Amino acid sequence: MSRETPTGDELLAMLAALASPHRLRIVAALAEGRSYVSELARRLRMNRPLLYMHLQKLEAAELVVGTLETAPDGSSVKWFDLAPFALTLTAQTIATAVPTLTVPGQKDEEKQ
């Protein structure tokens, strides 16, 4: 997954996922070790469904990985780990990624 050049859409997804104080805080919290939804919600003092939503966005951008683990006793907990990521943001990397951005209303007739 450590491709040298992310596609425009991947880049955008990562940026959008990180462009939120809550989600930055979540990443920072997970940098100290894995955690699960309810525990994190208590630690960061935020509404659990809200945290849940943010975690899903981070997961969609592949910045965190969630694993629902069912313990031998049957109780299940969803652990979240940070995904290893390293993104270098420069005019260069952006210029490289942009051409691969998919535009919503774009087919092929675009400039015709």
Place this chain on the structure above:
Amino acid sequence: MSRETPTGDELLAMLAALASPHRLRIVAALAEGRSYVSELARRLRMNRPLLYMHLQKLEAAELVVGTLETAPDGSSVKWFDLAPFALTLTAQTIATAVPTLTVPGQKDEEKQ
């Protein structure tokens, strides 16, 4: 300006500024050379006031620099250049920046 560790707020501002397909495209366009609002609007085929707004966000995040130049003949054009920037995004850099995030309703009593 190439501080090793941006503050949480700066980091967030840059991320928020880049987390938009339009603004990524703008950065990519400016990577090929300076331009001015009207010309860029034609090139990127977007509404000028809209582009104007996006440019302001990029400028606020210090990713582009705008200079209103009044030519010797009196006509003025606002040129936009890319600001040199290099941002490395890892769990580490984020974890370092997060503690300096300012929270809207935060004074000092926070955890008391």
Place this chain on the structure above:
DNA sequence: GCCCCCTGTCAGAGAATACTGACAGTCTGG
């Protein structure tokens, strides 16, 4: 049975953003 911990999902309110057309103003050149 009851209480506690966990996950997952929803509808709806509220707030923030994106986007548009239109207008005001300045300067040039025919």
Place this chain on the structure above:
DNA sequence: CCAGACTGTCAGTATTCTCTGACAGGGGGC
């Protein structure tokens, strides 16, 4: 004077995102 370049700003709408409380469910232990 008029047409053509610009820049800058606005009000209003459309759309998207954030956030909340509430609910349904699973399981453990007393």
